[in-house]
Amino acid sequence: MPPIKVKSAEVATSPKRQHKADARVAAAPHAAAKPRAQTRIQREKQDVILEAALDVFSMHGFRGATIDQIAEVAGMSKPNLLYYFPRKEEIHRRLMSALLETWLAPLRAMNADGDPFPEIRSYIRRKLEMARDYPRESRLFANEMLQGAPRIIEMIEVDLKNLVDEKAKVLLGWMDQGKLARTDPYHLIFSIWATTQHYADFDVQVRAVLGPGRGGEGRFEDAARYLEGLFLHGLTPRGIGKGA
Amino acid sequence: MPPIKVKSAEVATSPKRQHKADARVAAAPHAAAKPRAQTRIQREKQDVILEAALDVFSMHGFRGATIDQIAEVAGMSKPNLLYYFPRKEEIHRRLMSALLETWLAPLRAMNADGDPFPEIRSYIRRKLEMARDYPRESRLFANEMLQGAPRIIEMIEVDLKNLVDEKAKVLLGWMDQGKLARTDPYHLIFSIWATTQHYADFDVQVRAVLGPGRGGEGRFEDAARYLEGLFLHGLTPRGIGKGA
DNA sequence: CAGAATTTTGACCAGTTGGAAAAATGTTAG
DNA sequence: CTAACATTTTTCCAACTGGTCAAAATTCTG
Known part of the structure; x- marks a missing residue:
């Protein structure tokens, strides 16, 4: 210090x-x-x-x-x-400290007493909504990360780490109960962060690749649907007669 | 790896x-x-x-x-x-144009004649290796994206879009053959980009959250294992002890 | 309304920025 | 060896940078 x-x-x-x-x-x-x-x-x-x-x-x-x-x-x-x-x-400090609170709220909201899939699904939705509604905040955060987080490293190492440790335990609990596939809870959280924030941070790319047709506002709906399927079942095909 | x-x-x-x-x-x-x-x-x-x-x-x-x-x-x-x-x-232009070539190579390598899971698995591995071995290149790209890609927007709209369109068709073909879950191929590709590049772009965060114990070199191995499971089966528990 | 406090402005500053010019120093082919 | 070229250094610059300051303009408050 x-x-x-x-x-x-x-x-x-x-x-x-x-x-x-x-x-x-x-x-x-x-x-x-x-x-x-x-x-x-x-x-x-x-x-x-x-x-x-x-x-x-x-x-x-x-x-x-x-x-x-x-x-x-x-x-x-x-x-x-x-x-x-x-x-x-x-100015930057003020922005960052305000941001971190908002940023962690969705993960904080993940409830150990709930069931894993509704909880995780709702967490993904919330993060995706944030990417849609607060893209600048997401990019501000990404920018800080790319630079090595010089101004918020402490908060990352303490507050964020503690929160993730706590939620990782929740996830492990669900895994022990057989309600959730046994996997790495930390990387699970990382993958949710990555997939959702991608739509804010790489927005230009997403729009450009989807093209004028599918790059409109509907892209967040599509992303939500896709991510739900991914996190629920992965890419393995399951019988015919898909459920809605 | x-x-x-x-x-x-x-x-x-x-x-x-x-x-x-x-x-x-x-x-x-x-x-x-x-x-x-x-x-x-x-x-x-x-x-x-x-x-x-x-x-x-x-x-x-x-x-x-x-x-x-x-x-x-x-x-x-x-x-x-x-x-x-x-x-x-x-200088920047030289870096970017060289980068884009390297960057797209793994996706180019995805072979339509192969089977989806080995191909996708191998794509994920390759991207993860790039995040591990060329983190600066990844961050350079991310930085450009965050700024709205002013200097490479054309390449994104043309070269990258064409490549993704082509590979999206390949994925759709696999889905038609019932070899791959029917889902959005574009968002599928986005999710691979996001999850793998995360380990380069947000490296500080990943290390900090994993802590000194698990934040070492092994994190890429763990990530590879986790992502494989995620993309294969999602988070639904399988096998023994599935009782609620 | 007057006086005090707050807000805004314009002039200014020292250090940094991307870059130009040219002189000084290498390097190399004939 | 030496002329022609390649490279490096020195000096310089105008625009921009984060930031200061006092004075002017405005907004409270009694």
């Missing part, structure tokens, strides 16, 4: 009078002075900025994204943007 | 002569049709540069990568590098 940058608003008594807003904007653990609630404008502008930043970071990664570009998409000047988020890293 | 060994530098090596030096020669007064073959140094340095560029581009994407950084990794000065590749784009 290197003594990295200065955390915003960590010291109550700033020696120099900062006209920056970060002292009240950032979530301080226990600000000594008066935190002074956020104004309406602060909330709105921060949302606009984060929205724009999501666009840019998810396409170009952290280094490839520029503050100017984010500011332009957000419809404001660079110094104005920097008034709300004094550092580029800060 | 049988190891396949090819020097990674060779992946990006394709015969092309169009750089500054040659341009000068071609622009000379007596420029007939004498492109003047590449020298030993040219070949070597270009390989070194492409190798370094693969490192940098695959981590940071096109915009996030800098010529300075590539030059540093390649162990030469920036102007020296620019002597061999006069533009940043040129």
Whole structure:
């Protein structure tokens, strides 16, 4: 844990009078002075900025994204943007921490008391919906991974790992009960992540390969149907008279 | 998993002569049709540069990568590098076109005259080996996809689409013969891409989640075993002890 | 409405970026 | 050996980068 940058608003008594807003904007653990609630404008502008930043970071990664570009998409000047988020890293950090919560929710929802197939099927559906409805978030995450996850490695190693360990046990439990094929629970989870996120991260490719005919909105329905069949029975043909 | 060994530098090596030096020669007064073959140094340095560029581009994407950084990794000065590749784009283009060839080879190798399961199984293995042995190439590709594939969209829409269309027909043929579960051949191919490339593109995550114990080299073996089971039978339990 | 606080702007800065030019240094064929 | 070519280094540049700052404009609040 290197003594990295200065955390915003960590010291109550700033020696120099900062006209920056970060002292009240950032979530301080226990600000000594008066935190002074956020104004309406602060909330709105921060949302606009984060929205724009999501666009840019998810396409170009952290280094490839520029503050100017984010500011332009957000419809404001660079110094104005920097008034709300004094550092580029800060914007990215906010996006990432918000993302991780949303991202893990579907796996968290997998219920040990349920039956494996409804649970897994529902998990796949949820992940697929997220790929459809939040493709930028998926790409933001993918971009971070491709770079070696420098800014979220800790959360991956702790929070994510713990969650997956827990759910792997659930899966193993189902396998012990003979309700689920005995296989590697970790790689099972990986395969669900991979197959669903693919439709967000490689969207261009999916569209291009499916062509104008089948590359429309229906592709997510098709994907859901296919994946259900794959995870349920694999590719082995089963008698005639297929069930609906 | 049988190891396949090819020097990674060779992946990006394709015969092309169009750089500054040659341009000068071609622009000379007596420029007939004498492109003047590449020298030993040219070949070597270009390989070194492409190798370094693969490192940098695959981590940071096109915009996030800098010529300075590539030059540093390649162990030469920036102007020296620019002597061999006069533009940043040129390096990237060379990497991408070389990559696409290698990338599609495994799918090309899927033989219509074979039986579906050995063919598919072998395709999965090959793709998994590529994820293991050429993770940077995989990430380079993923990075380009995340950005909307601006520099290779044509190749995707033409070459890749044609290849997939062709192989989709092969899969449909197998399904008609009852040798393969009737399902969507396009999404079938997507799922193989997704599950295998995941181990290169999300390597950090895979390692972190598996932990120090199972995150070692063995993870590719485990993945191969798991994926085989998944694509063959899905997750439905078979055999003894099926009681609920 | 006045005064205080907040928000926005424009000018600016030092470091980095992709790249050009040319001089200096190798290498090699005749 | 030497001229012709190939390679490398040095110097330079304009545009862009993340970020600062003070002043101006605007929005609260009593």
